[in-house]
Amino acid sequence: MLLGAIEAGGTKFVCGIGGENGEIYERVSFPTTKPEETMKQVVSFFNQKKIEAIGIGSFGPIDLTKTSDTYGYITSTPKPYWENFNLVGEVKKHFSVPIGFDTDVNGAALGESKWGAAKGLDSCLYITVGTGIGVGAVVEGKLLHGLLHPEMGHILIRKHPEDYFGGSCPYHLDCLEGTAAGPAIEKRWGNKGVELSNDKRVWELESYYLAQAIVNYILILSPKKVILGGGVMKQEQLFPLIRKEVIKLLNGYIQSKDILEGINSYIVPPGLGDNAGLAGALALAHNSLIESDSLELKHD
Amino acid sequence: MLLGAIEAGGTKFVCGIGGENGEIYERVSFPTTKPEETMKQVVSFFNQKKIEAIGIGSFGPIDLTKTSDTYGYITSTPKPYWENFNLVGEVKKHFSVPIGFDTDVNGAALGESKWGAAKGLDSCLYITVGTGIGVGAVVEGKLLHGLLHPEMGHILIRKHPEDYFGGSCPYHLDCLEGTAAGPAIEKRWGNKGVELSNDKRVWELESYYLAQAIVNYILILSPKKVILGGGVMKQEQLFPLIRKEVIKLLNGYIQSKDILEGINSYIVPPGLGDNAGLAGALALAHNSLIESDSLELKHD
Secondary structure, three states: OOEEEEEEOOOEEEEEEEOOOOOEEEEEEEEOOOHHHHHHHHHHHHOOOOOOOEEEEEOOOEOOOOOOOOOOEEOOOOOOOOOOEEHHHHHHHHOOOOEEEEEHHHHHHHHHHHHOOOOOOOOEEEEEEOOOEEEEEEEOOEEOOOOOOOOHHHOEOOOOOOOOOOOOEOOOEOEHHHHHOHHHHHHHHOOOHHHOOOOHHHHHHHHHHHHHHHHHHHHHHOOOOEEEEOHHHHOOOHHHHHHHHHHHHHOOOOOOHHHHOOHHHHEEOOOOHHHHHHHHHHHHHHHHHHHHHHHHHHHO | OOEEEEEEOOOEEEEEEEOOOOOEEEEEEEEOOOHHHHHHHHHHHHOOOOOOOEEEEEOOOEOOOOOOOOOOEEOOOOOOOOOOEEHHHHHHHHOOOOEEEEEHHHHHHHHHHHHOOOOOOOOEEEEEEOOOEEEEEEEOOEEOOOOOOOOHHHOEOOOOOOOOOOOOEOOOEOEHHHHHOHHHHHHHHOOOHHHHOOOHHHHHHHHHHHHHHHHHHHHHHOOOOEEEEOHHHHOOOHHHHHHHHHHHHHOOOOOOHHHHOOHHHHEEOOOOHHHHHHHHHHHHHHHHHHHHHHHHHHHO
């Protein structure tokens, strides 16, 4: 079985062909320019390939309400040319297969729960810390949605008393993303994170913020696994710092062995490594196929 | 159809008989003393009543993992005599009907989504602000669980710069509950909330904290309705203050008409009023009956 996967990002679109066990046979990427240019490349990549479903994990915000007139659209993005673009509609024009569509991070959470670090669990959190901070969640075996999709990167957090950086979020200034995403690190310290690997202060402060957010996610969602990916998390020294701070902040309140004794395997990097995003889109394709099969069964 | 409902609280157990539309025919309450005393009264109330299922909404923490050896237990409560008490087991000894079991606040969230303020919605949040702060959630049509049940009352929040009260949570000092629950109000101001109705400062500070928490819940869970109940919320002046502060903190980031235009019907008191807790237990009974019916269908 061949499945198509589109990881639709604000900088590039990664497209791939893979299988139902998360394996990826082929991948290409195209810069995200104007929709008509980028989509032409996407469509021509999948043309002639015998795919049975396509999954799209997209940058957002996106409309995921199936009954909405703008289902499948990228909505209020500041990315030029892409506001109100009918992404699912454009793919559907060219391919008459089931199409799975969700946020890039929800896709990654689903992929990790099917094939990665949360395999076999009905609940996990996938956090990416990079240019922005995004979080996807599997809850009770399903991807988390509600009024809209979650926007957990923007939660309000406590400022460190010695952090005088005002924050870089255009909406909330010093929310989590405005305080701890890549651009915030660069603005605060004057250098990119990757150039600051050896500066202990940088990573202690970073883990102070990320641990706070993770503690709130744990108290609210009670995930069975917390997976941290994205460019900033390439600084692997963050993992032990974050784990230690999470334990300290929870202070024994959550009586779970998985946390109290198993923190090293509770807060982890993606099991699918750098493939987490594309495999996430593949997982969305896989789910859309399962759903369409079960709909057909019901109609029979 | 008659259903039994047990709202198991740390101060009292409220028991009731009701129907599948949330109607309550009969209710009694017993003080929470020792398990053997309290449970004797509970059992004798339900004896001879022709109930088809029993729902229990309980104070916690409780074990909700069905495969666990201590499923149905109240676990690490500081409440004397009740630690490691097998609540579901005790009820099961006397009644061979399906038993629904969850946290009191998850029950209340379910009841509100079946019959109350969130009727017809597949997602809502029920927040009680009283002696403690507890939150239950319906997500994608199901009650939210994970590693354990959520403990959202303990999330970390930003201190108001002019609030010098250190907090009253034994685990986290100035988490949400330690800052905004009834006992925190009393300790900070020297009087119970109910005696401070006319003191504007009290309710502005209270809404500052509750709105912050609600903003984080919205960003993380994206609920379709936010319901606020409990003793402290009897101060109805809190509602407009909280709504205003939520809008201010979100700052237009969540592009949803339900929030931007409909905030007055988005953040609301319980539709079931003071019955929210007992009706919640009734809703748990109702769900356990539906589940057991569908299991029987599968076996046929």
